[in-house]
Amino acid sequence: MAHPDGQVTASSVAAELADESAPIEVGPSGTHLDEVVVLDYGGQYSQLIARRVRECGVFSELLPHHVGVEEVRKRKPKGLILSGGPASVYADGAPKLEQELLELGIPVLGICYGMQLIAHDLGARVESAATGEYGRSTLTVTEPGRLLAGLPAEQACWMSHRDTVYTAPPGFTALASSTMSPVAALEDVERGIYGIQYHPEVVHTPYGQEVLKTFLGDICGCDLTWSAASIVEEQIARVREQVGDAKVICGLSGGVDSSVAALLVHRAIGDQLTCVFVDHGMMRKDEGAQVVKTFRDTFQVPLVAVDAEERFLAKLKGVSDPETKRKLIGTEFIRVFEEEAAKLAEDGVGAKFLVQGTLYSDVIESGGGTGTSTIKSHHNVGGLPDDIEFALVEPLRALFKDEVRAVGAELGLPERLVWRQPFPGPGLAIRVVGGEATKDRLDLLRDADAILQDEIRGAGLYRELWQSFCVLPDVRTVGVQGDERTYGYVVVIRAVTSDDAMTADWARLPYDLLEQIAARMIGELREVNRVVLDITSKPPGTIEWE
Ligand code: XMP
Numbered sequence: 208m209a210h211p212d213g214q215v216t217a218s219s220v221a222a223e224l225a226d227e228s229a230p231i232e233v234g235p236s237g238t239h240l241d242e243v244v245v246l247d248y249g250g251q252y253s254q255l256i257a258r259r260v261r262e263c264g265v266f267s268e269l270l271p272h273h274v275g276v277e278e279v280r281k282r283k284p285k286g287l288i289l290s291g292g293p294a295s296v297y298a299d300g301a302p303k304l305e306q307e308l309l310e311l312g313i314p315v316l317g318i319c320y321g322m323q324l325i326a327h328d329l330g331a332r333v334e335s336a337a338t339g340e341y342g343r344s345t346l347t348v349t350e351p352g353r354l355l356a357g358l359p360a361e362q363a364c365w366m367s368h369r370d371t372v373y374t375a376p377p378g379f380t381a382l383a384s385s386t387m388s389p390v391a392a393l394e395d396v397e398r399g400i401y402g403i404q405y406h407p408e409v410v411h412t413p414y415g416q417e418v419l420k421t422f423l424g425d426i427c428g429c430d431l432t433w434s435a436a437s438i439v440e441e442q443i444a445r446v447r448e449q450v451g452d453a454k455v456i457c458g459l460s461g462g463v464d465s466s467v468a469a470l471l472v473h474r475a476i477g478d479q480l481t482c483v484f485v486d487h488g489m490m491r492k493d494e495g496a497q498v499v500k501t502f503r504d505t506f507q508v509p510l511v512a513v514d515a516e517e518r519f520l521a522k523l524k525g526v527s528d529p530e531t532k533r534k535l536i537g538t539e540f541i542r543v544f545e546e547e548a549a550k551l552a553e554d555g556v557g558a559k560f561l562v563q564g565t566l567y568s569d570v571i572e573s574g575g576g577t578g579t580s581t582i583k584s585h586h587n588v589g590g591l592p593d594d595i596e597f598a599l600v601e602p603l604r605a606l607f608k609d610e611v612r613a614v615g616a617e618l619g620l621p622e623r624l625v626w627r628q629p630f631p632g633p634g635l636a637i638r639v640v641g642g643e644a645t646k647d648r649l650d651l652l653r654d655a656d657a658i659l660q661d662e663i664r665g666a667g668l669y670r671e672l673w674q675s676f677c678v679l680p681d682v683r684t685v686g687v688q689g690d691e692r693t694y695g696y697v698v699v700i701r702a703v704t705s706d707d708a709m710t711a712d713w714a715r716l717p718y719d720l721l722e723q724i725a726a727r728m729i730g731e732l733r734e735v736n737r738v739v740l741d742i743t744s745k746p747p748g749t750i751e752w753e
Contacts, residue, residue: 241265241429244284246272248292248302248320251367254571255408256290256318258607259416264431265423266605269571276307286314286427289321291406295335295370296320296327304328314399314426316354319368322402326393329376329400339369340387343411348383352394354401354421355382364391364405364412372404401426435610436617439471442602446475449600450560456548456597457562459484459510460632461498464564464603466624467615471602472562473508474618481509481558483547485540488516489634489649492657501621511551515543516646519636523644527681529637529753532644536633561597565604566611568707628674629708637753642681652679655698655728655735662724663702663716672714673705678741678752686736688729695736698728703750711745 243265247253253269260267265285270278272289279287287308294301304324309315317325327333346364348355364385372390375381379400382392391404401422407415423429457469459482473480482502486495495512502508522535548558603611615625631637635652636644655677663675678699686693700721705711725738741748 240433241285241427242282243267243286243288243423243427243429244279244282245269245288245290246274246279246308246321248272248290248324249294250291250318250320251293252406252408253290254568254607256288258609259408259419260288260423261433261435261607261610263416263420263423264433265427265429266433268605272302276305276311279308280311284313285429286316286423287311288422289315289317289324291319291321291367294320296323296333297335297370309398309400314401314422316422316426317400317402318408319404319406320370322393322404323368323370323372325400325402326372326376326379326390329379331376331379331390332373333370334373335369336371336387338387340366340371340385341368342366344385344387344405346383346385346391346405348392350380350382352380352382353396353426354394354403354418355392356421356425358414358417362414364415365409366405368404372402399426435606435613438605439474439614439617442471443475446472446600446602449598450476450479452479453559454551454556455480455560455562455600456551456558457482458544459498459502460630461490461494461624461627462564462630463608463611463615463620463625463627464566465562466498466501466564466620467611467618468562468564468601468603469502469508470506470618470620471614472600473506478509480562481511481551483544484510484512485543485547486512486514486516487519487536487540487543487634488646489519489536489636489644491630491635491660492653497623501624505621506619511547513543513547515539518543520644520646523636525643527642529640532636532753533633536636540632559598560600562600562602564611565599565601567603567605567607570604626670628669628672631751637751638676638678640678640680640752648679651696651732651734652677652698654732655679658727658731659700659724662720662727666717666720668714668716668720671704673703673708673711674750675700675702675714677701680752684737688736693736696734697737697739698732698735699739699741699752700724701741701750701752703745705745705750708745708750711750713740713742713744716740 243260245257245267247269257267257269292302323333344364344366346362348358348360371388375390375393379393379395381390382394385391388404394401406412407418424431455472455476457480459465459469469482484498499512503510519536519539522539523532526532526535551558612625635649639648639652659675659677663669678701680697682697683694684697686695702714702716703711704714721740728735728738
């Protein structure tokens with residue numbers, strides 16, 4: 208899949224990510240850091256397990272359960288965790304446990320389905336219970352053993368299972384029971400095999416993190432010193448080694464991922480990096496200027512800022528169909544980027560490498576996990592050119608979003624950029640809905656949005672919300688202001704909470720705040736005479752309106 212000379216294109220990377228048999232390279236392999244592998248059996252919380260392990264101070268990778276024992280061995284992990292999953296060990300086609308995984312000479316912890324697999328395969332009685340155990344439960348520790356040492360005899364825990372372990376396998380000690388599970392924790396210290404039926408990774412299990420720490424520290428013997436910030440130096444060394452003295456280019460969007468990636472690479476190779484910021488005129492108020500100021504002035508990163516507003520507006524003339532808008536903007540973005548890359552090459556040698564802010568969740572989503580194996584089309588909009596060839600530099604490939612923010616803060620990125628809410632590639636164009644995104648309408652939306660942001664920040668709610676923004680439909684309504692009839696635009700307030708944008712809930716903003724926002728929009732923006740609130744969750748709605 209790689210280009211014959213070792214270079215890759217965006218599409219080859221996408222294909223490679225989607226190929227489940229391809230080795231998944233993300234981690235700090237080759238470094239001195241301890242690593243624990245989490246094998247994903249399809250559980251809802253598998254990613255969370257990997258994150259919690261990292262929060263304990265141990266680097267972890269989430270791999271599909273079918274990667275095979277060699278793939279696990281390659282990483283030289285100090286421990287292995289088998290995640291939960293939706294299957295019953297008795298179901299046709301249920302994921303199986305490779306026995307060799309228990310013979311790697313490292314401790315193994317099975318969680319939920321992971322524990323049932325271990326128990327079942329090693330000869331315990333595992334059966335489907337008449338009643339499942341879902342949600343909060345009470346764990347009664349009968350024999351703390353190594354895994355539950357030092358924890359209270361009674362504690363709350365979070366369960367989600369129907370199959371139940373009734374007896375511990377030969378050689379194992381049953382450590383605890385719960386309301387519906389005769390064996391809710393077990394261990395065989397000699398063989399280094401441990402299991403818990405409940406979910407230590409969710410917040411509803413108050414001692415969950417303690418159990419993970421015991422497993423990682425006392426049982427696996429890991430050094431609990433890893434942190435996202437600790438990888439900065441390591442990534443700098445890696446980038447230097449990867450690019451040598453070649454030129455590198457980076458498309459900067461102002462989002463946290465591309466910003467952190469760019470800064471990290473700049474730290475590594477200085478002026479060998481040139482950032483290209485394409486202002487398509489669909490940004491939020493003053494956002495383009497902030498990006499330029501931060502990177503060019505504060506961090507002195509060589510930056511080409513292209514004011515391409517007119518080009519994009521010309522393309523959007525007469526267009527109201529959402530998909531057409533997205534495609535036009537995506538294509539134009541690529542064109543502008545290519546032109547700038549070509550201009551840079553005119554002065555001598557062109558860039559050989561392209562910086563991408565790919566995150567670990569993208570890696571998992573694209574086939575690194577057991578879930579879907581297609582790249583989200585979102586990621587291609589306003590993304591990198593598909594047909595020009597660069598080798599990719601992806602310094603954030605091993606990190607989750609919150610870890611990227613920690614690295615950003617470590618690198619001195621301003622708080623405003625570190626905590627920026629996600630913003631779609633096509634920008635405000637997909638928030639001017641039901642008609643053409645003209646300059647006038649975009650400007651009006653930008654002003655309304657600036658008021659919303661100002662108020663949300665003022666109320667201290669910006670970080671709590673996944674996203675907060677305005678939508679401007681092509682709708683005008685009658686109003687009355689100062690004894691005069693008005694015919695003005697409606698502004699929609701959209702604010703959601705979410706963990707990953709896959710699902711979202713509409714945010715319950717305080718009434719007083721909403722009143723203040725509406726009053727300001729109608730008072731300060733002549734063309735607006737009505738403000739409404741979107742109270743649709745996702746599903747059934749999407750976060751964006753187009
Ligand atoms: P929806 O509207 O599908 O959005 O619920 C989910 C998340 O994706 C963001 N989004 C985009 N991000 N390019 C992006 O980089 C895009 O074209 C795009 N469209 C939607 C959206 O803001 C939300 O966070």
